[in-house]
Amino acid sequence: GQQVMQIPQYQHVQEGEDFTTYCNSSTTLSNIQWYKQRPGGHPVFLIQLVKSGEVKKQKRLTFQFGEAKKNSSLHITATQTTDVGTYFCAGRSGNQFYFGTGTSLTVIP
Amino acid sequence: DAGVIQSPRHEVTEMGQEVTLRCKPISGHNSLFWYRQTMMRGLELLIYFNNNVPIDDSGMPEDRFSAKMPNASFSTLKIQPSEPRDSAVYFCASSFLGNQPQHFGDGTRLSIL
Numbered sequence: 001g002q003q004v005m006q007i008p009q010y011q012h013v014q015e016g017e018d019f020t021t022y023c024n025s026s027t028t029l030s031n032i033q034w035y036k037q038r039p040g041g042h043p044v045f046l047i048q049l050v051k052s053g054e055v056k057k058q059k060r061l062t063f064q065f066g067e068a069k070k071n072s073s074l075h076i077t078a079t080q081t082t083d084v085g086t087y088f089c090a091g092r093s094g095n096q097f098y099f100g101t102g103t104s105l106t107v108i109p
Numbered sequence: 110d111a112g113v114i115q116s117p118r119h120e121v122t123e124m125g126q127e128v129t130l131r132c133k134p135i136s137g138h139n140s141l142f143w144y145r146q147t148m149m150r151g152l153e154l155l156i157y158f159n160n161n162v163p164i165d166d167s168g169m170p171e172d173r174f175s176a177k178m179p180n181a182s183f184s185t186l187k188i189q190p191s192e193p194r195d196s197a198v199y200f201c202a203s204s205f206l207g208n209q210p211q212h213f214g215d216g217t218r219l220s221i222l
Contacts, residue, residue: 033210033211035211041215042213042215043200043202043211048210088152092207095164095207097142097154097165099151099152101151102152
């Protein structure tokens with residue numbers, strides 16, 4: 001069945017290093033959303049991408065939607081301890097909605 | 110501006126008991142989602158509603174689980190009878206349209222003993 005996979009599942013980085021998580025879908029998505037969940041918290045919406053090849057930036061975060069609309073990435077430049085959490089992508093295909101498996105980021109001060 | 114409100118925040122009960130989780134979506138939102146999160150299985154979509162009508166319930170684990178949305182401002186997720194493997198954090202989320210950003214509640218942490 002349809003799955004949205006994310007890699008890596010876990011990532012430990014030294015503060016100041018960059019971080020990237022990748023999201024891959026088995027089918028074409030109409031849009032992709034990214035969420036961040038802090039430990040003990042709930043997912044919080046970060047951004048939505050709709051167009052093929054779209055790139056959006058939020059300060060140190062860069063989001064990309066693939067040309068085929070089957071994959072996406074989130075890149076964080078110069079990580080900070082406040083970036084700690086689990087990052088989820090979420091995509092829609094028709095009436096189906098899928099959350100990715102998530103990437104848990106640990107930032108070592 | 111009230112967000113999505115879930116109750117209770119925590120629930121501990123013995124297996125076999127009926128459990129009812131409640132959700133009040135953000136006013137004006139017409140899509141509502143129920144999720145379950147565990148360490149093993151991550152964040153799973155159980156069911157979602159558009160305009161109070163269930164659209165996709167393929168994630169509902171089995172007949173013990175049922176969800177209702179009697180009106181635009183209230184939804185319930187019921188587990189009867191509950192089992193220890195149902196222990197998880199259950200999130201409710203709402204959005205203005207099905208493909209718009211979802212706003213999550215604080216979740217209900219459910220423990221079935």
